[in-house]
Amino acid sequence: MNAAKADLNKDLESLIRSGASNDLTAFIQDLPQVEVIRSISRLNHEDQTTLFALLDPPEAREVIASLPEPAAVQVVENLTPAQAGSIVEGLRGDKNADLLGHLAEADATAILDTLTPTKAQEIRRLMTYPPHSAGGLMITEFLSFPDHYTVRDVLEDLYLKGDAYSDYNIQYAYVVSSGTKKKLIGVLRLRDLLLALRGRNITEVMITQPIFVNVQEPAEFLKRLFDTHNFLGLPVVDVQGELVGVVTRASVERHMAKQSGQVLLKIGGIVGGEEFRTMPLARRSSRRLSWLSLNVVLNIIAASIIALYQDTLVQVIALAVFLPIISDMSGCSGNQAIAVSLRELTLGLINPRELRRVILKESAVGIVNGIALGALLAGVSILWKGNPFLGLVVGSAMALNTILSACLGGVIPLILKRRKIDPALASGPILTTVTDMCGFFLVLSLATLFLGRLT
Amino acid sequence: MNAAKADLNKDLESLIRSGASNDLTAFIQDLPQVEVIRSISRLNHEDQTTLFALLDPPEAREVIASLPEPAAVQVVENLTPAQAGSIVEGLRGDKNADLLGHLAEADATAILDTLTPTKAQEIRRLMTYPPHSAGGLMITEFLSFPDHYTVRDVLEDLYLKGDAYSDYNIQYAYVVSSGTKKKLIGVLRLRDLLLALRGRNITEVMITQPIFVNVQEPAEFLKRLFDTHNFLGLPVVDVQGELVGVVTRASVERHMAKQSGQVLLKIGGIVGGEEFRTMPLARRSSRRLSWLSLNVVLNIIAASIIALYQDTLVQVIALAVFLPIISDMSGCSGNQAIAVSLRELTLGLINPRELRRVILKESAVGIVNGIALGALLAGVSILWKGNPFLGLVVGSAMALNTILSACLGGVIPLILKRRKIDPALASGPILTTVTDMCGFFLVLSLATLFLGRLT
Numbered sequence: 001m002n003a004a005k006a007d008l009n010k011d012l013e014s015l016i017r018s019g020a021s022n023d024l025t026a027f028i029q030d031l032p033q034v035e036v037i038r039s040i041s042r043l044n045h046e047d048q049t050t051l052f053a054l055l056d057p058p059e060a061r062e063v064i065a066s067l068p069e070p071a072a073v074q075v076v077e078n079l080t081p082a083q084a085g086s087i088v089e090g091l092r093g094d095k096n097a098d099l100l101g102h103l104a105e106a107d108a109t110a111i112l113d114t115l116t117p118t119k120a121q122e123i124r125r126l127m128t129y130p131p132h133s134a135g136g137l138m139i140t141e142f143l144s145f146p147d148h149y150t151v152r153d154v155l156e157d158l159y160l161k162g163d164a165y166s167d168y169n170i171q172y173a174y175v176v177s178s179g180t181k182k183k184l185i186g187v188l189r190l191r192d193l194l195l196a197l198r199g200r201n202i203t204e205v206m207i208t209q210p211i212f213v214n215v216q217e218p219a220e221f222l223k224r225l226f227d228t229h230n231f232l233g234l235p236v237v238d239v240q241g242e243l244v245g246v247v248t249r250a251s252v253e254r255h256m257a258k259q260s261g262q263v264l265l266k267i268g269g270i271v272g273g274e275e276f277r278t279m280p281l282a283r284r285s286s287r288r289l290s291w292l293s294l295n296v297v298l299n300i301i302a303a304s305i306i307a308l309y310q311d312t313l314v315q316v317i318a319l320a321v322f323l324p325i326i327s328d329m330s331g332c333s334g335n336q337a338i339a340v341s342l343r344e345l346t347l348g349l350i351n352p353r354e355l356r357r358v359i360l361k362e363s364a365v366g367i368v369n370g371i372a373l374g375a376l377l378a379g380v381s382i383l384w385k386g387n388p389f390l391g392l393v394v395g396s397a398m399a400l401n402t403i404l405s406a407c408l409g410g411v412i413p414l415i416l417k418r419r420k421i422d423p424a425l426a427s428g429p430i431l432t433t434v435t436d437m438c439g440f441f442l443v444l445s446l447a448t449l450f451l452g453r454l455t
Numbered sequence: 456m457n458a459a460k461a462d463l464n465k466d467l468e469s470l471i472r473s474g475a476s477n478d479l480t481a482f483i484q485d486l487p488q489v490e491v492i493r494s495i496s497r498l499n500h501e502d503q504t505t506l507f508a509l510l511d512p513p514e515a516r517e518v519i520a521s522l523p524e525p526a527a528v529q530v531v532e533n534l535t536p537a538q539a540g541s542i543v544e545g546l547r548g549d550k551n552a553d554l555l556g557h558l559a560e561a562d563a564t565a566i567l568d569t570l571t572p573t574k575a576q577e578i579r580r581l582m583t584y585p586p587h588s589a590g591g592l593m594i595t596e597f598l599s600f601p602d603h604y605t606v607r608d609v610l611e612d613l614y615l616k617g618d619a620y621s622d623y624n625i626q627y628a629y630v631v632s633s634g635t636k637k638k639l640i641g642v643l644r645l646r647d648l649l650l651a652l653r654g655r656n657i658t659e660v661m662i663t664q665p666i667f668v669n670v671q672e673p674a675e676f677l678k679r680l681f682d683t684h685n686f687l688g689l690p691v692v693d694v695q696g697e698l699v700g701v702v703t704r705a706s707v708e709r710h711m712a713k714q715s716g717q718v719l720l721k722i723g724g725i726v727g728g729e730e731f732r733t734m735p736l737a738r739r740s741s742r743r744l745s746w747l748s749l750n751v752v753l754n755i756i757a758a759s760i761i762a763l764y765q766d767t768l769v770q771v772i773a774l775a776v777f778l779p780i781i782s783d784m785s786g787c788s789g790n791q792a793i794a795v796s797l798r799e800l801t802l803g804l805i806n807p808r809e810l811r812r813v814i815l816k817e818s819a820v821g822i823v824n825g826i827a828l829g830a831l832l833a834g835v836s837i838l839w840k841g842n843p844f845l846g847l848v849v850g851s852a853m854a855l856n857t858i859l860s861a862c863l864g865g866v867i868p869l870i871l872k873r874r875k876i877d878p879a880l881a882s883g884p885i886l887t888t889v890t891d892m893c894g895f896f897l898v899l900s901l902a903t904l905f906l907g908r909l910t
Contacts (some may be wrong), residue, residue: 033679034803051714066682068802159650186700190645195614224488227521232687232705250687253708260715261798267722267788268794275795276804277816285823288791295787296828299780300835306776307839313775320768320775321761324782324895325754328887331783332724332750336743339723340730343716348489349731361732368740373751380755383551384762432783440779 012039016047021054028059034068041071041278045078051081052087064099070274071174074275076111085114088123094139094251097126103397134222135215137255138236138245143173143201147185152198154188174235174335175206176243184235184243212237215244215411219259220348222252263342266424269295295429302327302436309444315445316331316454318385322377322394326443330405330435337362337409338427345417352417366406374399389453397442405435459806467494471502476509483514488521496526496733500533507534507542516545525729528557531566540569543578549594549706552581589677590670592710593691593700598628600657602640607653609643629690630661631698638691639667639698667692670699674714675803677707692889718797724750750884757782757891762879764899771909773840774902777832777849781898784828785860785890792817792864793882800872807872813865821861831852844908852897860890 008031015024028036043051052060052075064072064087076084076099088096088111100108100123108127112120122140129135145154154173173193175186186206196205208435212235213222225234226249233248265274271288306313306323313319341358344350350358378395382388410430413423416430447454461484470479483491486572495518495735499507507515508528519527519542531554533541538826543551543566555563555578563582567575578594600609609628621823628648630641641661651660667690668677678687681704688703720729761768761778768774799805805813837843864886868878871885902909 031683037465037802038806056891068804069802118884155649158604158646190649194610194645194649208641226705227488248705250681250704250708253705253712257708257715260712260719261801264719264722265794265798268797269791270794275799276799277795277813278804280818281823285820288820288826289787289824290783291791292787292824292828293831294742296780296784296831299783300832303776303780306779307773310772310775314769314772316695317765317769318762320765321758323775324761324891325758325778327750328754328781328782328786328891329747332747333743336724336746339720339725340732342719342723343729344731346716347492349493349523349526349733351493358732364736365740365743368736369744369747372744373747376748376751377755436779436783445752 008035009039009042012051013043013047016043016050016054019050019054021056022116024051024054025056025059025190028055028063030069037067037071040067042076048075049078049080049083053083057086057090060276061087065091068178068274068276069098069102070276071278072099074279077103077107081107082114089115089119091381092141094126094137096127097123097136098131101127101131106406129215132219132255133215134213134219134236134247135238136246137219137222137251138215138247139251140245142235142243142246144176144182144243145188146178146182147175147201147203148178149175149202150198151193151196151200154193154202155198168228172233174210174243174246181240181242181289183241184210184237185408186210189234194385196391211378212243213247214239219252219255222247223256224348228254260346260352263346263424266422267342267428269428271425282374298429298433299436302433302440305437305440306444308314309440309448312444312448312451315451318381318390319394319443319447322381323440324392325377326439327397327432327436330439331432333366333369333402333433334405334409334431335428337365337406338413338423339412341413342423342427345413347424350455351413352414355411355414358414359407362406362410363403366403366421369406370399370402371452374404387454389450393443393446393450393454397439397446400442401435401439404438405431408434464489464494464497467506468502471506471509472497474509476511479506479509480511480514482907483510483518485549491518492522492526495522496731503530503812504533504535504538508538512541512545520546520550523729523731524553524557525731526733529734530556532562536562536565537569539566544570546596547596549581549592552578552584552591553586556582556586586672587615587674587710588670588693589668589672589674589702590693590700592674592677592706593670593702594706595700597690597698597701599631599698600628600643601633601637601638601657602630602658603633604630604656604657605653606648606651606655606660609648609657610653627688627701629665629698629701630657636695636697638696639665639692642690661735665690667698668702669694673848674707674710675704676710679803681707715784715801716877717834718801718860721877722797722883724883726880753884753888754891757888757895760892761893761899764895764903767899767903767906770906771845771902773845774849774898777836777898778895780832781849781853781856781894782887782891785856785894786887788821788824788828788857789860789864789890792820792861793868793878793886796865797867797878797882800868800878801898805869807869810869813869814862816857817861817865821858824861825854825857828857842909844905848898848901848905848909852894852901855897856890856894859893860886863889869884 012277015027040048064075067075088099100111110122173188174184175188176182177185186203186208187210188206191245192205215236215238231249233246235243236247262274269291271291275284275287374395377398378391381394382391398421412427412430416423416426470482493504519530522530543554555566567578628638628643630643631637632640641658641663642665643657643661670691670693686704688701690698691700691702693699724746725744730739730742758814829850832853833846836849839848867882867885871878871881
């Protein structure tokens with residue numbers, strides 16, 4: 001299988017280098033989607049650029065649209081502005097703004113300059129909305145008709161421009177005011193048009209006072225609306241009440257999925273943007289290292305507690321075995337509580353101010369699990385060294401630190417959220433530093449207290 | 456704000472206990488969705504049951520539909536079968552099967568027995584499909600018409616049953632064969648109906664050879680189809696080619712988001728199902744503990760390496776400070792690689808067999824970051840103790856273990872995926888056990904080697 005994959009990439013490379021445009025387009029069309037993504041992301045920059053210059057523009061667009069965003073950005077970065085422009089122009093309204101938003105400003109401007117002024121202006125406007133808002137998520141391909149239209153006018157328009165609308169989601173059409181400001185005044189359901197007399201004015205058929213959202217509404221708000229109502233799409237209006245786009249249920253769901261994926265990376269310590277193994281080594285390495293360097297410093301601070309108790313440690317060297325265990329287990333207990341808090345925050349089941357509730361709930365779990373883990377560790381240490389006081393020291397330190405970790409892990413994400421610091425990013429390092437320090441302190445100070453009984 | 460929340464829950468409780476059905480329905484309708492979810496999940500079981508008995512059935516259904524799945528299951532578990540039946544009956548086809556699938560079999564049967572045989576049979580059939588398949592994700596509310604219908608017949612049906620269809624997603628209608636087996640033969644776009652002559656047969660207007668999916672196709676396959684095509688929904692057929700449902704883009708996106716959320720919990724060590732703080736203590740505590748117990752055993756095994764080198768440790772007690780640092784930092788480096796692999800697996804950017812590629816890519820990052828972290832730690836130790844050999848031992852152990860962690864973290868998820876073990880669940884514990892053992896061994900065996908220079 002590895003050999004087959006290698007062949008596939010070699011075939012693609014040789015086709016690119018031969019410059020056979022038609023063969024290349026056919027080859028890409030025949031490949032399963034997942035292989036296209038895999039193969040293209042593994043080409044070197046030069047081959048990528050040549051590939052997109054050779055591919056049929058519609059095929060090139062489809063490929064770009066199917067790549068994960070960071071990969072798509074990387075490809076577009078390496079094309080000439082004219083090549084990039086012809087691809088970007090044909091992408092859906094939300095995708096092209098997303099893509100250009102990730103480029104350096106000079107690159108984005110160069111590409112926009114190759115487009116028609118109207119299209120460029122439209123994309124520029126979309127780029128001003130935050131990606132997490134209704135404005136950032138909406139599409140601009142929607143149907144709207146002025147309020148003086150009749151049902152017949154609408155049907156004729158649909159008939160005449162049917163081809164242009166073929167990609168549109170035309171479950172609904174919108175009725176806007178006829179003036180210069182196209183204010184949203186109603187929603188037309190396609191199925192109501194089917195049943196209406198053709199001579200009637202569309203304002204008689206439309207749903208009045210339609211539900212709409214403002215451009216600046218955040219994705220969570222939209223998610224809740226779609227969760228509780230059966231809409232497929234909602235009209236988006238700007239501050240003047242003018243209809244500017246439609247946000248679909250699917251694009252909100254996709255955005256939330258992307259968010260979860262990014263939380264996953266952040267918790268794993270991949271920060272400063274997504275990482276793919278096709279990225280250059282320097283970028284991957286330096287981003288990871290910035291995170292690791294911070295952690296090593298925090299670790300050194302925590303471990304310096306151990307240095308304060310060197311005399312105790314020399315006399316009861318067995319403690320050195322238990323220090324990493326207590327550090328690691330506290331991390332585990334705390335991370336469980338962090339995971340539950342992050343999840344409850346995402347689902348809106350908890351308010352960031354409810355620290356007391358979380359502490360109550362977590363301390364209950366912490367006490368039960370702390371006693372269990374403490375007893376287990378005490379048992380192991382007594383079996384090993386035959387000294388019940390060693391068991392007492394190690395076991396009670398483990399128990400107390402488990403309770404502390406559960407409570408801290410539960411509240412840290414809430415506190416960070418309130419202070420507008422990303423909880424997925426910062427909760428882990430803060431937790432482990434504090435619980436390590438407390439764990440080391442508990443074991444070693446208890447041991448110092450019982451030193452006579454331990455030696 | 457905490458006080459206001461407490462009041463809100465007290466108001467809800469007193470309304471429930473007063474038994475004022477109308478006031479209660481009005482109260483729930485006035486609350487923002489997010490408060491409804493929060494308040495209801497915090498009621499005790501008895502109050503929850505009374506609440507759903509008192510609420511208007513449509514309102515009760517809407518509330519159940521908006522709760523996160525585990526919370527909804529918990530509520531339904533505590534209702535009488537008749538109460539639960541009246542709620543479940545009105546839920547959308549995919550939601551009711553999902554909900555009943557999470558109950559104990561006896562409970563689900565009791566509820567199904569209260570429904571009409573046809574409805575019960577339909578839900579039973581849906582419950583046979585895995586939740587991750589097209590069958591598990593599809594809705595059964597769709598429009599289909601036999602192939603002898605004319606455009607006029609369809610329009611009349613839409614007109615007459617308009618109200619019954621009001622919740623349907625009727626962007627498309629499906630044309631099926633007239634026999635006993637309703638085989639899918641075409642797709643009708645609503646907008647084509649608008650423009651067609653009313654006397655024509657729908658087979659002349661429909662799209663022939665429509666794209667469809669089989670009930671057993673997994674969610675990833677559907678996700679890729681929706682990513683590369685502009686469909687809003689796809690017809691689902693069973694093994695006999697009969698049309699049984701429609702899977703929408705939105706439900707696939709929602710399913711993928713749910714999956715990511717669950718990966719998040721598993722990585723945090725929340726296993727055996729989702730956890731919410733409203734669940735009983737015994738369940739929360741025992742699930743977390745089963746995970747922690749496994750980890751503490753693995754930790755003890757890893758730390759036993761330290762016990763083998765007690766003589767070295769007593770002579771160079773400073774090493775005890777560095778053991779937890781090396782253990783923790785290797786965990787960090789490895790988790791970064793795990794996060795990238797999990798992400799690349801989810802996005803289909805990597806094949807689980809490509810171990811060599813991952814090792815190459817990760818070892819490059821590991822070497823760069825290992826040297827940097829090793830040098831940092833060596834510097835700190837030399838500053839502290841003034842002994843360059845201590846720096847050499849600590850620094851090179853850190854460097855080597857970082858390279859190892861990055862490679863292991865990269866490949867463990869791939870190996871687990873191939874062996875059909877959930878990589879989100881098992882990668883972390885396996886990684887830390889191995890890297891801890893290697894880290895402790897490296898520091899302590901190098902220290903033993905240079906013992907003369909360290910004391």
